[in-house]
Amino acid sequence: MSTVRLTKQGRIGILTLAHPPANALSTRVIEDLSARFNEIETDPSIKVVVIHGEGRFFSAGADIKEFTEVKDGAAFASLSEKGQRLFSRIEEFHKPVIAAIHGAALGGGLELAMGCHIRIAETGTKLGLPELQLGLIPGFAGTQRLPKLVGFPKATEMMLTSEPISAEDAVRYGLVNCVAESGKGLDEALALAEKIAEKSAVSVRHLMSCLNEARRGDFEQGMKKERTSFGEVFTSHDGQEGIRAFIEKRKPQFIDE
Structure with a gap:
């Protein structure tokens, strides 16, 4: 067991x-x-x-x-x-x-x-x-x-x-x-x-990756990672859904993609 x-x-x-x-x-x-x-x-x-x-x-x-x-x-x-x-x-x-x-x-x-x-x-x-x-x-x-x-x-x-x-x-x-x-x-x-x-698995995954960079202590590398992830989550389905939901004043329906 x-x-x-x-x-x-x-x-x-x-x-x-x-x-x-x-x-x-x-x-x-x-x-x-x-x-x-x-x-x-x-x-x-x-x-x-x-x-x-x-x-x-x-x-x-x-x-x-x-x-x-x-x-x-x-x-x-x-x-x-x-x-x-x-x-x-x-x-x-x-x-x-x-x-x-x-x-x-x-x-x-x-x-x-x-x-x-x-x-x-x-x-x-x-x-x-x-x-x-x-x-x-x-x-x-x-x-x-x-x-x-x-x-x-x-x-x-x-x-x-x-x-x-x-x-x-x-x-x-x-x-x-x-x-x-x-x-x-x-x-x-x-x-x-x-x-x-309740959050999108896409944004959570990118956030966790950025936090790992912060833990390592290289600020410049961390910023590079952040801006790359910032762009990637924006183009994800959930990133676009979150923006639309905010504009439409409703709860987003994330599908983790």
């Missing part, structure tokens, strides 16, 4: 981490996540993705028991590369990915959430990278993404102390977009996903 289930709710693909008791990110979970994204990538009926965890936690970290089976440093680095590759794929995915976080997003769990485009955390959630408690460091690009989201001073403090922060503080530092009531995180994520799914 897969440790990651894919279900659909209308135009939304829901990925459920189902690896009890804490949804630890083992090699198998990473491989199952990758397989599910393969399915989503080729399914035009899915326009937005929501990731959440079954049980008490979103994901409380990597699978520490699995670490005891790793034979040497090279194999450990290979495990790191596998997680980094998947989370970068999620970050650069052409369909928006929302993390609905509850309970805890620690270690690899937070690194997965940081790879998503939007994060919603329930009140009472703890978020952090506590790897130094084990004499290790984050290995799924946490040292790279956390400073970009919360700033270098706070990221350095969080990683050196291993102390998690609350959902409310995570909003204040820019780590998550908003806080949901306990038990309501998935509902809020799905509501947000539905709003996004």
Whole structure:
């Protein structure tokens, strides 16, 4: 049985981490996540993705028991590369990915959430990278993404102390977009996903591509990409439909072409 289930709710693909008791990110979970994204990538009926965890936690970290089976440093680095590759794929995915976080997003769990485009955390959630408690460091690009989201001073403090922060503080530092009531995180994520799914898949795809350029930090290249996409979405069916709908004061009928 897969440790990651894919279900659909209308135009939304829901990925459920189902690896009890804490949804630890083992090699198998990473491989199952990758397989599910393969399915989503080729399914035009899915326009937005929501990731959440079954049980008490979103994901409380990597699978520490699995670490005891790793034979040497090279194999450990290979495990790191596998997680980094998947989370970068999620970050650069052409369909928006929302993390609905509850309970805890620690270690690899937070690194997965940081790879998503939007994060919603329930009140009472703890978020952090506590790897130094084990004499290790984050290995799924946490040292790279956390400073970009919360700033270098706070990221350095969080990683050196291993102390998690609350959902409310995570909003204040820019780590998550908003806080949901306990038990309501998935509902809020799905509501947000539905709003996004109403948009044209053509313009969303181009926007996601432009945002990827912005993430890389080359402003001139980003502007070049933006103006190219600007022209392409204008000539698309949905671009023309959106303009007509605005002039005619009606809701556009997008067909994702």
